[in-house]
Amino acid sequence: MRWKEQLLTLTPYQPGKSIEAVKKQYKLDQIVKLASNENPFGCSEQVMTALQSNQTSLAIYPDGYATTLRETLASFLQVDEEELIFGNGSDNLIQIISRALLHPNASTVMATPSFSQYKHNAVIEGAIIKEVPLINGEHDLEAMFAAIDEQTNVIWLCSPNNPTGTYISESKLIAFLDKVPSDILVVLDEAYYEYVVADDYYDSVKIASKYENLIVLRTFSKIYGLAALRIGYGVAHRTIIKALEPAREPFNVNSLGQLAASAAIKDQNFINICKEKNRQGLEQFYEFCREYQLEFYPSQTNFILIDCKIDGDQVFQSLLEKGYIVRSGKALGFPTAVRITVGSFEQNEGVLKALGEFLAQK
Numbered sequence: 001m002r003w004k005e006q007l008l009t010l011t012p013y014q015p016g017k018s019i020e021a022v023k024k025q026y027k028l029d030q031i032v033k034l035a036s037n038e039n040p041f042g043c044s045e046q047v048m049t050a051l052q053s054n055q056t057s058l059a060i061y062p063d064g065y066a067t068t069l070r071e072t073l074a075s076f077l078q079v080d081e082e083e084l085i086f087g088n089g090s091d092n093l094i095q096i097i098s099r100a101l102l103h104p105n106a107s108t109v110m111a112t113p114s115f116s117q118y119k120h121n122a123v124i125e126g127a128i129i130k131e132v133p134l135i136n137g138e139h140d141l142e143a144m145f146a147a148i149d150e151q152t153n154v155i156w157l158c159s160p161n162n163p164t165g166t167y168i169s170e171s172k173l174i175a176f177l178d179k180v181p182s183d184i185l186v187v188l189d190e191a192y193y194e195y196v197v198a199d200d201y202y203d204s205v206k207i208a209s210k211y212e213n214l215i216v217l218r219t220f221s222k223i224y225g226l227a228a229l230r231i232g233y234g235v236a237h238r239t240i241i242k243a244l245e246p247a248r249e250p251f252n253v254n255s256l257g258q259l260a261a262s263a264a265i266k267d268q269n270f271i272n273i274c275k276e277k278n279r280q281g282l283e284q285f286y287e288f289c290r291e292y293q294l295e296f297y298p299s300q301t302n303f304i305l306i307d308c309k310i311d312g313d314q315v316f317q318s319l320l321e322k323g324y325i326v327r328s329g330k331a332l333g334f335p336t337a338v339r340i341t342v343g344s345f346e347q348n349e350g351v352l353k354a355l356g357e358f359l360a361q362k
Contacts, residue, residue: 006123013116014331026321033325034341034351036227037162037192037303041277041344043225043260044270050263051256062255069258073233076265077205082238085245086253090191090219090232091117097187097215100247101153102127109147110156111139113163113333115189118156127153137164137297137305141176148184155180158189160196163332163339165299170202177211185240186214192301194223194271195278201300205235212237220257222302223274224264229257278302281342288352292359305329307337308355310362318358324351 019031066086074081087093098121102108107128110118114134122129130147132140139157148155159168168176173188180186188204204216215236221227231253234241264270285304289296295307307329308315315338316328329337340351 004124004126006126010120010123013120019325022320022323022325026323028323031323031325032343032347032350034343034347035325035327035339037222037301037341038227039223039225039274039302040341040347041225041274044264044267046267046270047226047260047263050259054256054259056255056259058255060255061251062253062258064251066253066258069231069253069262072262072265077235079205079209079235080238083208083235083241085234085236085241085248087232087234087248088252088254089221089230090189090217090234092230092252093217093232093234094118094187094189095121096244096247097154097185098122098125098127100244101185104128105151106153107149107151108154108156109144109152111144111158111161114156114158115162115191118158134161134164134166137161137166139166139168141168141172145176145179148180152184155184155186156189157186158191160190160192160300162191162301163303163305163327163329163334164297165192165301165303165305166297167196167198167201167300169198169200171200173202173207177207177214180213182213184213186211187217188214189217191217191219191222193218195275195302196300197275197279198300208235208237212239215240220261220264223271223278224261225274226257226260226264229254229260231257231261277344278342281345281348284345284348284352285340285342288356292356302342303339304342305332305334305337305339307334308359309336310359312336312338315355315358319351319354322354324354326351 019033022031070081094117102122102125104126108122109130111134112131132143208214208216215234217234220231297305312328312330319326327339
């Protein structure tokens with residue numbers, strides 16, 4: 001087989017361990033998964049009602065235009081329907097953008113550490129990759145701008161950033177967009193947008209209406225609690241959407257996902273409740289870190305990156321054996337840290353108790 005050479009250098013995305021696998025391996029009755037930044041409170045009851053009343057035949061292909069979801073989301077965001085594109089999760093949209101714009105003669109600029117799929121897809125397309133290190137966990141926009149050259153086709157911004165939970169302020173974002181050449185696509189990945197409480201954050205959808213080279217990516221996998229159904233979307237000027245659509249595979253958003261997302265949008269009360277509970281949960285982690293004098297990044301997401309000053313794999317393994325699945329920072333670019341999803345009050349108390357016991361032994 002004459003595989004692309006770059007594929008031979010890559011490993012598949014490594015998801016966190018499944019609950020059933022951990023139960024079996026460590027003979028545990030109860031497992032708490034705090035590794036993938038899922039919503040511990042599930043999804044809106046309106047979603048479950050919509051799914052239970054669904055009459056869609058599973059033998060029929062989904063609506064390739066996502067008509068109902070498109071209409072509902074366009075109304076909610078106050079954008080035109082032609083300014084939306086849908087994907088099988090926002091990961092799929094990253095893949096579509098990379099497929100459409102990246103190739104061996106193109107370069108792409110991204111922060112590091114950040115979401116792994118930017119680089120992963122760029123490698124597959126054979127693009128020239130320019131990684132700019134974070135400064136104190138934040139995007140170094142000046143250095144990212146300096147990395148732009150005549151071959152640059154795509155710039156990736158992750159705000160709030162995964163895995164640090166930090167964000168780009170409105171003034172910094174606008175100043176950056178004002179300088180970027182108009183023929184370079186800027187991708188603003190906002191998977192955790194709904195969790196943000198910072199006063200100097202921005203309305204990215206309004207900003208996208210002013211910059212024709214900006215696309216905003218969001219997802220229903222996080223606060224909306226629909227990770228199993230894989231729904232993501234992009235908002236951009238219609239010229240961007242029109243150019244990207246041919247790179248999107250047909251029927252890439254399943255029927256149940258479209259139905260669930262349409263129902264989820266209508267229950268913003270559920271979203272607000274989850275946002276508030278998440279803030280309260282983060283305070284539990286902040287208090288613990290201060291007590292144990294651990295460094296952390298204040299988070300605008302539903303996870304926190306904690307530097308334990310110990311090999312992250314050791315911390316991960318200790319918590320795993322006690323029934324808590326988290327993510328070691330080793331694979332995320334922070335070798336002595338762990339990234340922990342904010343759970344319910346009780347889940348947070350449990351994982352912090354287990355972490356405290358581990359640290360007391362060191």
